[in-house]
């Protein structure tokens with residue numbers, strides 16, 4: 001009964017719902033995009049969700065991070081959302097860890113069928129990209145800033161990867177300095193989960209989505225695979241070989 005309203009959709013059906021149930025999802029980051037992503041995955045009926053995030057809930061998070069409230073201030077985001085999801089859908093096998101995803105623990109991606117990038121910085125995305133390319137795990141990139149966002153499905157060996165069209169990170173600001181609202185986090189993470197569901201059900205849409213919620217437009221950009229790409233062509237996984245952290249860049 002729980003999924004009857006989505007099983008009657010022709011594109012999903014009972015077979016599609018079973019595919020969703022069997023999908024093991026890793027969500028890296030439980031902040032703005034992460035909280036909405038995890039909530040959507042649980043409502044859709046993803047059977048297995050693992051959350052990794054080492055942050056604690058702060059008052060400045062409450063303008064956009066779903067499922068957290070004032071009583072949660074100071075608590076770990078991963079643990080808090082784990083408890084909330086248990087109440088939303090007890091059928092989901094959800095787990096969490098309060099650690100930072102970086103080059104010391106990247107091998108966790110190989111235990112999952114799809115990875116959701118809900119981080120806020122390019123360095124961690126490069127680590128996700130290298131790790132997912134190495135173990136051939138599809139992942140969904142998403143990014144938000146102010147009223148704008150980006151989403152792209154990256155399927156190693158098939159689509160362009162993140163390093164194909166992004167340079168190595170320099171001093172790129174995250175949302176602490178650029179600003180972000182709940183509506184953008186919700187829109188972008190919904191489109192990212194939607195892209196993942198389509199992919200699981202056999203409809204791969206690999207274009208980069210550029211979302212502009214001020215002018216109400218979504219532009220689809222075709223990204224070609226870069227035949228000289230460090231990551232997906234040359235398999236030079238430099239973000240896995242040394243210790244990379246999104247706080248300090250390279251730590252030798």
Ligand SMILES: [Zn+2]
Nearest residue numbers: 161164229232
């Ligand atoms: Zn590439």
